[in-house]
Amino acid sequence: MTGRLIVQDIYTAYDRADVLSGLSIEVVPGTITCILGSNGAGKSTLIRSILRLTPPRAGSIAFDGITLDTMQTHDIIGLGIACIPEGRRIFAKMTVEENLRVGAYLVSSERAIQMRLAKVYETFPRLKERAKQLAGTMSGGEQAMVSIGRGLMTEPKLLVIDEPSLGLSPLFVQENFNVIRRINETGVTVLLVEQNVNQTLAISHYGYVLSQGRIVVHGTPAVLSADAEVQRAYFGGAH
Protein backbone atom coordinates (compact mmCIF):
# COMPACT_ATOMS: atom_id res chain seq x y z
CA MET A 1 0.00 0.00 0.00
CA THR A 2 1.31 3.43 -0.91
CA GLY A 3 0.64 6.99 0.08
CA ARG A 4 3.22 7.60 2.78
CA LEU A 5 3.71 11.27 3.43
CA ILE A 6 6.50 12.45 5.68
CA VAL A 7 6.67 16.08 6.69
CA GLN A 8 9.86 16.84 8.53
CA ASP A 9 10.54 19.94 10.55
CA ILE A 10 9.08 22.45 8.11
CA TYR A 11 8.96 26.21 8.51
CA THR A 12 6.49 28.10 6.33
CA ALA A 13 5.87 31.83 6.21
CA TYR A 14 3.67 34.06 4.07
CA ASP A 15 5.44 37.35 4.53
CA ARG A 16 7.76 37.47 7.49
CA ALA A 17 6.46 35.65 10.53
CA ASP A 18 6.50 31.87 10.39
CA VAL A 19 3.04 30.36 10.35
CA LEU A 20 4.44 26.86 10.71
CA SER A 21 7.53 26.46 12.84
CA GLY A 22 9.25 23.13 13.06
CA LEU A 23 6.26 21.02 12.16
CA SER A 24 6.54 17.28 11.54
CA ILE A 25 3.86 14.73 10.73
CA GLU A 26 3.68 11.35 9.12
CA VAL A 27 0.73 9.96 7.20
CA VAL A 28 0.83 6.19 7.23
CA PRO A 29 -0.37 4.40 4.08
CA GLY A 30 -3.93 3.16 4.24
CA THR A 31 -4.96 5.34 7.15
CA ILE A 32 -7.11 8.37 7.66
CA THR A 33 -4.91 10.89 9.42
CA CYS A 34 -6.59 13.99 10.72
CA ILE A 35 -5.28 17.43 11.58
CA LEU A 36 -7.17 19.27 14.30
CA GLY A 37 -6.63 22.78 15.51
CA SER A 38 -8.43 26.05 16.08
CA ASN A 39 -8.91 28.75 13.47
CA GLY A 40 -5.63 30.19 12.28
CA ALA A 41 -3.57 27.35 13.73
CA GLY A 42 -1.96 26.69 10.37
CA LYS A 43 -3.86 23.65 9.07
CA SER A 44 -4.45 25.02 5.60
CA THR A 45 -0.91 26.34 5.53
CA LEU A 46 0.30 22.81 6.16
CA ILE A 47 -1.65 21.62 3.12
CA ARG A 48 -0.37 24.53 1.04
CA SER A 49 3.15 23.57 2.12
CA ILE A 50 2.69 19.95 1.11
CA LEU A 51 1.38 20.94 -2.32
CA ARG A 52 4.02 23.67 -2.53
CA LEU A 53 1.49 26.39 -3.22
CA THR A 54 3.31 28.12 -0.40
CA PRO A 55 6.66 26.32 -0.34
CA PRO A 56 8.23 25.89 3.10
CA ARG A 57 11.37 27.93 3.63
CA ALA A 58 13.02 25.10 5.55
CA GLY A 59 12.48 21.43 6.31
CA SER A 60 11.57 18.67 3.93
CA ILE A 61 8.59 16.73 2.70
CA ALA A 62 8.60 13.35 0.99
CA PHE A 63 5.87 11.28 -0.59
CA ASP A 64 6.43 7.57 -1.08
CA GLY A 65 10.15 8.14 -0.74
CA ILE A 66 10.26 10.95 -3.31
CA THR A 67 11.28 14.35 -2.04
CA LEU A 68 8.85 17.10 -2.97
CA ASP A 69 11.25 19.86 -2.04
CA THR A 70 12.13 20.95 -5.55
CA MET A 71 8.91 19.96 -7.27
CA GLN A 72 6.15 22.04 -8.79
CA THR A 73 2.57 21.72 -7.64
CA HIS A 74 1.31 20.00 -10.78
CA ASP A 75 4.08 17.40 -10.62
CA ILE A 76 3.27 16.67 -6.99
CA ILE A 77 -0.34 16.07 -8.00
CA GLY A 78 1.03 13.81 -10.73
CA LEU A 79 2.60 11.57 -8.06
CA GLY A 80 -0.88 10.53 -7.03
CA ILE A 81 -2.10 13.19 -4.65
CA ALA A 82 -5.55 14.70 -5.02
CA CYS A 83 -6.87 17.72 -3.22
CA ILE A 84 -10.22 18.96 -2.04
CA PRO A 85 -9.30 22.53 -1.18
CA GLU A 86 -10.57 24.75 1.58
CA GLY A 87 -13.52 26.88 0.50
CA ARG A 88 -14.50 24.54 -2.36
CA ARG A 89 -12.87 26.61 -5.08
CA ILE A 90 -15.12 25.24 -7.79
CA PHE A 91 -14.84 26.66 -11.29
CA ALA A 92 -18.00 28.74 -11.26
CA LYS A 93 -18.09 29.40 -15.00
CA MET A 94 -17.82 25.79 -15.96
CA THR A 95 -20.55 23.20 -15.89
CA VAL A 96 -20.62 20.60 -13.15
CA GLU A 97 -19.31 17.97 -15.52
CA GLU A 98 -16.50 20.22 -16.72
CA ASN A 99 -15.49 20.78 -13.10
CA LEU A 100 -15.28 17.04 -12.61
CA ARG A 101 -13.29 16.71 -15.82
CA VAL A 102 -10.75 19.25 -14.58
CA GLY A 103 -10.40 17.01 -11.55
CA ALA A 104 -9.50 14.21 -13.97
CA TYR A 105 -7.07 16.38 -15.89
CA LEU A 106 -4.21 13.93 -15.43
CA VAL A 107 -6.31 10.94 -16.45
CA SER A 108 -5.76 10.43 -20.15
CA SER A 109 -8.17 7.64 -21.00
CA GLU A 110 -11.70 8.81 -21.75
CA ARG A 111 -12.98 5.41 -20.67
CA ALA A 112 -11.42 5.81 -17.24
CA ILE A 113 -12.87 9.32 -16.99
CA GLN A 114 -16.34 8.00 -17.87
CA MET A 115 -16.05 5.32 -15.22
CA ARG A 116 -15.04 7.80 -12.56
CA LEU A 117 -17.76 10.21 -13.59
CA ALA A 118 -20.25 7.41 -13.15
CA LYS A 119 -18.83 6.65 -9.71
CA VAL A 120 -19.05 10.26 -8.58
CA TYR A 121 -22.60 10.52 -9.92
CA GLU A 122 -23.46 7.39 -7.98
CA THR A 123 -22.16 9.01 -4.79
CA PHE A 124 -23.83 12.35 -5.56
CA PRO A 125 -26.93 11.74 -7.70
CA ARG A 126 -27.67 15.44 -7.50
CA LEU A 127 -24.58 16.16 -9.58
CA LYS A 128 -25.79 13.86 -12.30
CA GLU A 129 -29.10 15.70 -12.53
CA ARG A 130 -27.22 18.98 -12.73
CA ALA A 131 -24.31 17.84 -14.91
CA LYS A 132 -24.82 20.57 -17.51
CA GLN A 133 -25.58 23.35 -15.03
CA LEU A 134 -23.00 26.06 -14.44
CA ALA A 135 -21.35 25.21 -11.14
CA GLY A 136 -21.53 28.83 -9.99
CA THR A 137 -25.32 28.65 -10.01
CA MET A 138 -25.45 25.60 -7.75
CA SER A 139 -26.42 25.95 -4.10
CA GLY A 140 -23.69 26.09 -1.49
CA GLY A 141 -24.14 22.48 -0.49
CA GLU A 142 -24.24 21.35 -4.10
CA GLN A 143 -21.01 23.24 -4.72
CA ALA A 144 -19.43 21.33 -1.86
CA MET A 145 -20.46 18.12 -3.63
CA VAL A 146 -18.84 19.40 -6.84
CA SER A 147 -15.63 20.12 -4.98
CA ILE A 148 -15.57 16.74 -3.29
CA GLY A 149 -16.52 14.95 -6.49
CA ARG A 150 -13.78 16.77 -8.37
CA GLY A 151 -11.24 15.54 -5.82
CA LEU A 152 -12.41 11.97 -6.37
CA MET A 153 -12.00 11.98 -10.14
CA THR A 154 -8.52 10.55 -10.03
CA GLU A 155 -7.82 7.43 -8.07
CA PRO A 156 -5.16 9.03 -5.91
CA LYS A 157 -2.83 7.33 -3.48
CA LEU A 158 -3.28 10.21 -1.08
CA LEU A 159 -6.34 12.41 -0.80
CA VAL A 160 -5.85 15.71 0.99
CA ILE A 161 -9.07 17.26 2.27
CA ASP A 162 -9.45 20.67 3.88
CA GLU A 163 -12.75 21.18 5.70
CA PRO A 164 -15.03 19.62 3.10
CA SER A 165 -18.18 19.77 5.16
CA LEU A 166 -18.14 23.46 5.90
CA GLY A 167 -21.62 24.80 5.24
CA LEU A 168 -23.24 21.44 4.71
CA SER A 169 -26.39 20.39 6.53
CA PRO A 170 -25.81 17.93 9.41
CA LEU A 171 -27.33 15.08 7.46
CA PHE A 172 -25.00 15.68 4.58
CA VAL A 173 -22.01 16.16 6.85
CA GLN A 174 -22.57 12.64 8.10
CA GLU A 175 -22.91 11.36 4.53
CA ASN A 176 -19.70 13.15 3.71
CA PHE A 177 -17.84 11.36 6.47
CA ASN A 178 -19.25 8.08 5.19
CA VAL A 179 -17.94 8.92 1.73
CA ILE A 180 -14.46 9.61 3.12
CA ARG A 181 -14.48 6.39 5.06
CA ARG A 182 -15.58 4.42 2.00
CA ILE A 183 -12.83 5.98 -0.11
CA ASN A 184 -10.30 5.06 2.51
CA GLU A 185 -11.60 1.49 2.55
CA THR A 186 -10.77 1.23 -1.15
CA GLY A 187 -7.14 1.76 -0.22
CA VAL A 188 -6.78 5.53 -0.54
CA THR A 189 -4.75 7.19 2.19
CA VAL A 190 -6.46 10.30 3.53
CA LEU A 191 -5.13 13.45 5.17
CA LEU A 192 -8.14 15.21 6.62
CA VAL A 193 -8.55 18.66 8.11
CA GLU A 194 -11.92 19.03 9.79
CA GLN A 195 -13.75 21.03 12.43
CA ASN A 196 -16.26 18.35 13.40
CA VAL A 197 -13.99 16.74 15.98
CA ASN A 198 -16.22 13.90 17.10
CA GLN A 199 -17.05 12.70 13.64
CA THR A 200 -13.47 13.19 12.50
CA LEU A 201 -12.01 11.19 15.33
CA ALA A 202 -14.62 8.52 14.75
CA ILE A 203 -13.28 7.76 11.29
CA SER A 204 -9.60 8.59 11.79
CA HIS A 205 -6.80 6.20 12.61
CA TYR A 206 -4.42 8.82 13.82
CA GLY A 207 -4.51 12.53 14.53
CA TYR A 208 -2.38 15.58 15.12
CA VAL A 209 -3.40 18.68 17.01
CA LEU A 210 -1.97 21.87 15.67
CA SER A 211 -1.65 25.07 17.65
CA GLN A 212 0.16 28.19 16.52
CA GLY A 213 2.08 26.36 13.86
CA ARG A 214 3.27 23.53 16.02
CA ILE A 215 2.05 20.01 16.77
CA VAL A 216 1.02 20.00 20.42
CA VAL A 217 -0.43 16.50 20.71
CA HIS A 218 -0.68 13.51 18.45
CA GLY A 219 -1.96 10.01 18.83
CA THR A 220 -4.82 7.65 18.17
CA PRO A 221 -8.40 8.94 18.38
CA ALA A 222 -8.73 7.40 21.82
CA VAL A 223 -5.66 9.22 23.08
CA LEU A 224 -6.73 12.48 21.49
CA SER A 225 -10.28 12.50 22.75
CA ALA A 226 -9.00 11.99 26.26
CA ASP A 227 -6.40 14.68 25.92
CA ALA A 228 -6.82 17.86 27.91
CA GLU A 229 -5.50 20.00 25.10
CA VAL A 230 -8.13 18.72 22.69
CA GLN A 231 -10.80 19.08 25.33
CA ARG A 232 -9.84 22.66 25.92
CA ALA A 233 -9.69 23.53 22.26
CA TYR A 234 -12.90 21.89 21.18
CA PHE A 235 -15.18 21.18 24.09
CA GLY A 236 -14.73 24.30 26.13
CA GLY A 237 -12.63 23.00 29.00
CA ALA A 238 -11.54 19.81 30.70
CA HIS A 239 -14.04 17.49 32.27
Next chain:
Amino acid sequence: MGTIGQHLLNGMMQGTIYGLVAMGFTIFFGVMNVIKFSHGDVLTVGAFAALVAVWATSALGMPVYVQFIAAFIAAMILTAVVGAGISHFLIMPLRNAPPLNMLLMTMMVGTLLREAIRLFFPNGTNPQRFPELLPAGGFSLGRSFFRFDALILIVAGVASIGVVYWIINRTKFGLAMRAVAEDVETARTMGINFARVIPLTFALGSLTAGFAGTIYGLYYSEINYGMGLLLAVIGFTAAIVGGLGNIWGAIIGGYLFAGLQTLVVAAMPSMSDYKNVFAFVLIIVLITWRPTGLLAERGSERV
Protein backbone atom coordinates in the same frame (compact mmCIF):
# COMPACT_ATOMS: atom_id res chain seq x y z
CA MET B 1 -21.17 52.54 -55.52
CA GLY B 2 -22.07 48.99 -54.78
CA THR B 3 -24.93 46.66 -54.45
CA ILE B 4 -26.34 45.29 -51.25
CA GLY B 5 -24.71 41.95 -51.96
CA GLN B 6 -21.29 43.49 -52.30
CA HIS B 7 -21.71 45.50 -49.13
CA LEU B 8 -22.80 42.39 -47.36
CA LEU B 9 -19.79 40.45 -48.55
CA ASN B 10 -17.40 43.22 -47.74
CA GLY B 11 -18.89 43.66 -44.28
CA MET B 12 -18.72 39.94 -43.64
CA MET B 13 -15.07 39.88 -44.67
CA GLN B 14 -14.15 42.78 -42.42
CA GLY B 15 -16.25 41.41 -39.58
CA THR B 16 -14.45 38.10 -39.80
CA ILE B 17 -11.06 39.80 -39.59
CA TYR B 18 -12.17 42.00 -36.69
CA GLY B 19 -13.75 39.04 -34.94
CA LEU B 20 -10.53 37.05 -35.20
CA VAL B 21 -8.51 39.93 -33.77
CA ALA B 22 -11.05 40.56 -31.02
CA MET B 23 -10.97 36.89 -30.05
CA GLY B 24 -7.25 37.22 -29.33
CA PHE B 25 -7.79 40.21 -27.07
CA THR B 26 -10.52 38.45 -25.22
CA ILE B 27 -8.51 35.25 -24.78
CA PHE B 28 -5.52 37.13 -23.36
CA PHE B 29 -7.71 39.10 -21.05
CA GLY B 30 -9.66 36.06 -19.94
CA VAL B 31 -6.60 34.05 -19.05
CA MET B 32 -4.16 36.62 -17.71
CA ASN B 33 -6.22 39.76 -17.25
CA VAL B 34 -3.87 41.52 -19.61
CA ILE B 35 -4.60 43.84 -22.48
CA LYS B 36 -1.93 42.84 -24.94
CA PHE B 37 -1.56 45.79 -27.21
CA SER B 38 1.10 44.22 -29.37
CA HIS B 39 -1.65 42.02 -30.79
CA GLY B 40 -2.17 44.13 -33.91
CA ASP B 41 1.52 44.14 -34.70
CA VAL B 42 1.68 40.40 -34.24
CA LEU B 43 -0.99 40.31 -36.95
CA THR B 44 1.30 42.39 -39.16
CA VAL B 45 4.16 40.01 -38.51
CA GLY B 46 1.85 37.20 -39.62
CA ALA B 47 0.89 39.00 -42.82
CA PHE B 48 4.54 39.58 -43.71
CA ALA B 49 5.42 35.98 -42.90
CA ALA B 50 2.65 34.95 -45.27
CA LEU B 51 4.04 37.22 -47.95
CA VAL B 52 7.54 35.77 -47.58
CA ALA B 53 6.11 32.26 -47.72
CA VAL B 54 4.29 33.09 -50.96
CA TRP B 55 7.46 34.57 -52.44
CA ALA B 56 9.49 31.54 -51.44
CA THR B 57 7.03 28.94 -52.67
CA SER B 58 6.42 30.74 -55.96
CA ALA B 59 10.18 31.16 -56.47
CA LEU B 60 10.41 27.40 -56.08
CA GLY B 61 7.78 27.07 -58.75
CA MET B 62 5.18 25.49 -56.54
CA PRO B 63 1.53 25.48 -57.52
CA VAL B 64 -0.72 28.27 -56.32
CA TYR B 65 -2.65 26.17 -53.85
CA VAL B 66 0.63 25.26 -52.13
CA GLN B 67 1.51 28.97 -51.97
CA PHE B 68 -1.90 29.64 -50.46
CA ILE B 69 -1.52 26.99 -47.77
CA ALA B 70 2.10 27.96 -47.11
CA ALA B 71 1.02 31.55 -46.52
CA PHE B 72 -1.39 30.54 -43.75
CA ILE B 73 0.96 28.03 -42.19
CA ALA B 74 3.92 30.42 -42.10
CA ALA B 75 1.78 33.20 -40.65
CA MET B 76 0.30 31.00 -37.97
CA ILE B 77 3.59 29.39 -36.97
CA LEU B 78 5.47 32.66 -36.69
CA THR B 79 2.69 34.47 -34.81
CA ALA B 80 2.26 31.51 -32.47
CA VAL B 81 5.97 31.59 -31.68
CA VAL B 82 5.99 35.36 -31.22
CA GLY B 83 2.87 35.19 -29.02
CA ALA B 84 4.28 32.40 -26.87
CA GLY B 85 7.56 34.27 -26.63
CA ILE B 86 5.89 37.48 -25.51
CA SER B 87 3.96 35.59 -22.88
CA HIS B 88 6.96 33.60 -21.66
CA PHE B 89 9.51 36.40 -21.51
CA LEU B 90 7.30 39.35 -20.72
CA ILE B 91 3.87 38.54 -19.45
CA MET B 92 4.68 35.61 -17.15
CA PRO B 93 7.57 37.40 -15.39
CA LEU B 94 5.46 40.54 -15.06
CA ARG B 95 2.22 38.88 -14.13
CA ASN B 96 2.17 40.47 -10.68
CA ALA B 97 2.97 43.93 -12.01
CA PRO B 98 0.22 46.57 -12.20
CA PRO B 99 -1.97 46.07 -15.31
CA LEU B 100 -1.03 49.48 -16.64
CA ASN B 101 2.66 48.60 -16.70
CA MET B 102 1.80 45.45 -18.58
CA LEU B 103 -0.24 47.44 -21.09
CA LEU B 104 2.66 49.82 -21.57
CA MET B 105 5.15 46.99 -22.04
CA THR B 106 3.03 45.27 -24.67
CA MET B 107 2.58 48.58 -26.49
CA MET B 108 6.34 48.93 -26.60
CA VAL B 109 6.78 45.40 -27.88
CA GLY B 110 4.22 46.24 -30.56
CA THR B 111 6.19 49.31 -31.58
CA LEU B 112 9.34 47.21 -31.66
CA LEU B 113 7.76 44.67 -34.02
CA ARG B 114 6.31 47.38 -36.21
CA GLU B 115 9.56 49.30 -36.50
CA ALA B 116 11.51 46.10 -37.09
CA ILE B 117 9.35 45.36 -40.12
CA ARG B 118 9.64 48.92 -41.37
CA LEU B 119 13.42 49.00 -41.02
CA PHE B 120 14.51 45.48 -41.82
CA PHE B 121 11.99 44.17 -44.31
CA PRO B 122 13.20 44.96 -47.84
CA ASN B 123 11.57 48.25 -48.80
CA GLY B 124 9.56 47.89 -45.59
CA THR B 125 8.53 51.53 -45.39
CA ASN B 126 6.33 51.16 -48.44
CA PRO B 127 3.19 49.08 -48.78
CA GLN B 128 3.82 45.63 -50.18
CA ARG B 129 1.75 44.10 -52.92
CA PHE B 130 0.30 40.79 -51.77
CA PRO B 131 -0.01 38.33 -54.68
CA GLU B 132 -3.50 37.29 -55.65
CA LEU B 133 -3.66 33.58 -55.14
CA LEU B 134 -7.37 32.99 -55.34
CA PRO B 135 -9.35 32.56 -58.54
CA ALA B 136 -10.47 35.89 -59.92
CA GLY B 137 -14.03 36.40 -61.00
CA GLY B 138 -17.25 35.47 -59.35
CA PHE B 139 -20.91 35.14 -60.10
CA SER B 140 -23.94 37.35 -60.25
CA LEU B 141 -27.03 36.86 -58.23
CA GLY B 142 -29.71 39.33 -59.14
CA ARG B 143 -28.00 42.69 -59.29
CA SER B 144 -25.20 41.66 -56.93
CA PHE B 145 -21.81 40.34 -57.90
CA PHE B 146 -20.06 37.95 -55.56
CA ARG B 147 -16.28 37.61 -55.71
CA PHE B 148 -15.03 34.04 -55.35
CA ASP B 149 -11.99 35.07 -53.33
CA ALA B 150 -14.12 36.91 -50.81
CA LEU B 151 -16.42 33.92 -50.39
CA ILE B 152 -13.50 31.55 -49.91
CA LEU B 153 -11.81 33.80 -47.37
CA ILE B 154 -15.01 34.36 -45.43
CA VAL B 155 -15.59 30.63 -45.21
CA ALA B 156 -11.99 30.09 -44.10
CA GLY B 157 -12.27 32.87 -41.51
CA VAL B 158 -15.57 31.68 -40.09
CA ALA B 159 -14.25 28.14 -39.98
CA SER B 160 -11.18 29.29 -38.06
CA ILE B 161 -13.36 31.14 -35.57
CA GLY B 162 -15.29 27.91 -35.18
CA VAL B 163 -12.13 25.91 -34.63
CA VAL B 164 -10.86 28.28 -31.94
CA TYR B 165 -14.24 28.20 -30.27
CA TRP B 166 -14.19 24.42 -30.39
CA ILE B 167 -10.67 24.26 -28.93
CA ILE B 168 -11.67 26.48 -26.03
CA ASN B 169 -14.93 24.78 -25.22
CA ARG B 170 -14.51 21.19 -26.28
CA THR B 171 -10.91 20.10 -25.84
CA LYS B 172 -8.83 19.18 -22.84
CA PHE B 173 -6.44 22.03 -23.55
CA GLY B 174 -9.39 24.42 -23.64
CA LEU B 175 -10.56 23.05 -20.32
CA ALA B 176 -7.13 23.66 -18.80
CA MET B 177 -7.12 27.14 -20.28
CA ARG B 178 -10.46 27.99 -18.75
CA ALA B 179 -9.44 26.48 -15.41
CA VAL B 180 -6.30 28.62 -15.34
CA ALA B 181 -8.35 31.64 -16.36
CA GLU B 182 -10.73 31.18 -13.46
CA ASP B 183 -8.43 30.14 -10.66
CA VAL B 184 -4.75 29.46 -11.31
CA GLU B 185 -4.08 28.02 -7.89
CA THR B 186 -6.89 25.50 -7.99
CA ALA B 187 -5.99 24.62 -11.57
CA ARG B 188 -2.50 23.78 -10.35
CA THR B 189 -3.84 21.55 -7.59
CA MET B 190 -5.68 19.62 -10.30
CA GLY B 191 -2.35 18.87 -11.96
CA ILE B 192 -2.40 21.60 -14.59
CA ASN B 193 1.00 23.07 -15.47
CA PHE B 194 0.03 26.70 -15.80
CA ALA B 195 3.51 27.71 -16.94
CA ARG B 196 2.87 25.68 -20.07
CA VAL B 197 -0.82 26.42 -20.52
CA ILE B 198 -0.33 30.18 -20.53
CA PRO B 199 2.22 30.42 -23.37
CA LEU B 200 0.15 27.95 -25.37
CA THR B 201 -2.90 30.11 -24.80
CA PHE B 202 -1.00 33.11 -26.07
CA ALA B 203 0.17 31.09 -29.04
CA LEU B 204 -3.43 30.23 -29.85
CA GLY B 205 -4.65 33.80 -29.47
CA SER B 206 -1.77 35.06 -31.59
CA LEU B 207 -2.11 32.61 -34.42
CA THR B 208 -5.69 33.74 -34.93
CA ALA B 209 -4.14 37.14 -35.61
CA GLY B 210 -1.70 35.55 -38.05
CA PHE B 211 -4.64 33.93 -39.79
CA ALA B 212 -6.47 37.25 -39.92
CA GLY B 213 -3.40 39.02 -41.30
CA THR B 214 -3.12 36.49 -44.10
CA ILE B 215 -6.80 36.85 -44.98
CA TYR B 216 -6.29 40.60 -45.01
CA GLY B 217 -3.38 40.34 -47.44
CA LEU B 218 -5.22 37.97 -49.74
CA TYR B 219 -8.36 40.07 -49.77
CA TYR B 220 -6.95 43.57 -50.05
CA SER B 221 -3.83 42.54 -52.05
CA GLU B 222 -1.72 44.97 -50.07
CA ILE B 223 -0.12 44.97 -46.64
CA ASN B 224 2.01 47.51 -44.80
CA TYR B 225 4.01 47.73 -41.60
CA GLY B 226 1.36 49.84 -39.84
CA MET B 227 -1.69 47.77 -40.78
CA GLY B 228 -1.93 46.23 -37.34
CA LEU B 229 -2.45 49.48 -35.49
CA LEU B 230 -5.96 50.29 -36.65
CA LEU B 231 -6.91 46.62 -36.65
CA ALA B 232 -5.79 46.41 -33.01
CA VAL B 233 -7.85 49.42 -32.04
CA ILE B 234 -10.89 48.04 -33.86
CA GLY B 235 -10.36 44.51 -32.57
CA PHE B 236 -9.93 45.77 -29.04
CA THR B 237 -13.05 47.90 -29.40
CA ALA B 238 -14.96 44.91 -30.67
CA ALA B 239 -13.78 42.85 -27.70
CA ILE B 240 -14.83 45.58 -25.26
CA VAL B 241 -18.20 46.03 -26.93
CA GLY B 242 -18.83 42.32 -26.71
CA GLY B 243 -17.77 42.25 -23.05
CA LEU B 244 -14.03 41.64 -22.62
CA GLY B 245 -13.37 38.03 -21.72
CA ASN B 246 -16.38 36.71 -23.58
CA ILE B 247 -15.60 34.82 -26.78
CA TRP B 248 -19.06 35.12 -28.32
CA GLY B 249 -19.06 38.79 -27.43
CA ALA B 250 -15.80 39.34 -29.29
CA ILE B 251 -17.12 37.66 -32.41
CA ILE B 252 -20.37 39.61 -32.30
CA GLY B 253 -18.46 42.81 -31.57
CA GLY B 254 -16.29 42.25 -34.63
CA TYR B 255 -19.23 41.78 -36.96
CA LEU B 256 -21.09 44.66 -35.34
CA PHE B 257 -18.23 47.05 -35.97
CA ALA B 258 -17.91 45.92 -39.57
CA GLY B 259 -21.68 46.21 -39.90
CA LEU B 260 -21.60 49.83 -38.71
CA GLN B 261 -18.78 50.68 -41.11
CA THR B 262 -20.60 49.06 -43.99
CA LEU B 263 -23.80 50.84 -43.10
CA VAL B 264 -22.02 54.19 -43.29
CA VAL B 265 -20.48 53.32 -46.63
CA ALA B 266 -23.76 52.03 -48.05
CA ALA B 267 -25.93 54.83 -46.78
CA MET B 268 -23.54 57.70 -47.45
CA PRO B 269 -21.09 56.68 -50.17
CA SER B 270 -19.60 60.18 -50.23
CA MET B 271 -18.68 59.83 -46.59
CA SER B 272 -16.98 56.46 -46.86
CA ASP B 273 -13.63 57.93 -45.86
CA TYR B 274 -15.21 58.67 -42.51
CA LYS B 275 -16.57 55.19 -41.95
CA ASN B 276 -14.26 54.56 -38.99
CA VAL B 277 -15.14 57.89 -37.41
CA PHE B 278 -18.83 57.12 -37.65
CA ALA B 279 -18.36 53.59 -36.42
CA PHE B 280 -16.33 54.73 -33.43
CA VAL B 281 -18.88 57.40 -32.56
CA LEU B 282 -21.62 54.80 -32.59
CA ILE B 283 -19.46 52.53 -30.45
CA ILE B 284 -18.89 55.33 -27.94
CA VAL B 285 -22.65 55.76 -27.68
CA LEU B 286 -23.06 52.01 -27.31
CA ILE B 287 -20.47 51.75 -24.56
CA THR B 288 -22.04 54.65 -22.71
CA TRP B 289 -25.32 52.79 -22.88
CA ARG B 290 -23.88 49.37 -21.90
CA PRO B 291 -20.62 50.06 -20.02
CA THR B 292 -19.82 46.38 -19.43
CA GLY B 293 -20.35 45.35 -23.02
CA LEU B 294 -23.27 43.79 -24.84
CA LEU B 295 -22.96 40.39 -23.26
CA ALA B 296 -22.47 40.36 -19.55
CA GLU B 297 -19.75 37.87 -18.79
CA ARG B 298 -21.49 34.61 -18.93
CA GLY B 299 -20.63 31.09 -18.09
CA SER B 300 -18.43 28.80 -20.07
CA GLU B 301 -18.06 31.33 -22.85
CA ARG B 302 -15.41 33.14 -20.91
CA VAL B 303 -11.87 31.92 -21.17
